[in-house]
Amino acid sequence: MSRSTAEWEVVPDTPAGIAAAAARCRRLVTKRALFGAGVAMVPLPGVDWMTDVALLLKLIPEINREFGLTPEQVERLAPDRRVVVYKAITAGGGMLIGRVVTREVLMTMLRLVGVRLTTQQAAKFVPIAGQAVSAMLTYSALKYVCEQHIRQCMAVARQLALPAPAEA
Secondary structure (H helix, E strand, O other): OOOOOOOOOOOOOOHHHHHHHHHHHHHHHHHHHHHHHHHHOOOOOOHHHHHHHHHHHHHHHHHHHHOOOOHHHHHOOOHHHHHHHHHHHHHHOOOOOOOOOOHHHHHHHHHOOHHHHHHHHHHOOOOOHHHHHHHHHHHHHHHHHHHHHHHHHHHHHHHHHOOOOOOO
16 A cells, blocks of 8 residues: 555544544454464464564554554654654553564564464474464464554554643
8 A cells, every 4th residue: 555645644633533543453453363363274384473474564564554653654743743752652662653664673572472472383283273273373462462552552642642742
């Protein structure tokens, strides 16, 4: 989905708008996590990891875009609003907000759910039931990582929706 820089993007700035953006993101995440779970059913170790990373490389920027928090969108904010975003990112630990998402950054995020994914790889060696467990773990890991990111984006969007700070 390529957008020109001159095109106006509506970013959520009300509680209802933020909730609607979160709902759209959660639906998208569910669809992609189901796809990832389907790939995890394939009994080839490693294919699911590559798929998980590829899915997250697409999902995280899409979530950021939905909340107006891609690096390009943040740079277009007024300087005082940009400060609000960076302070909220720092306070909330949002390492994927307002930044270019790379494989290295995603691998750091995936370490948060490392035990699940290690179990997922081991489960692949148990016929049929193992693939089902692997699919379930993939689905839950993707949902978990993305849900944490959506919540961080919501927190930043709420901060941006507040009145601009008064100058001293």
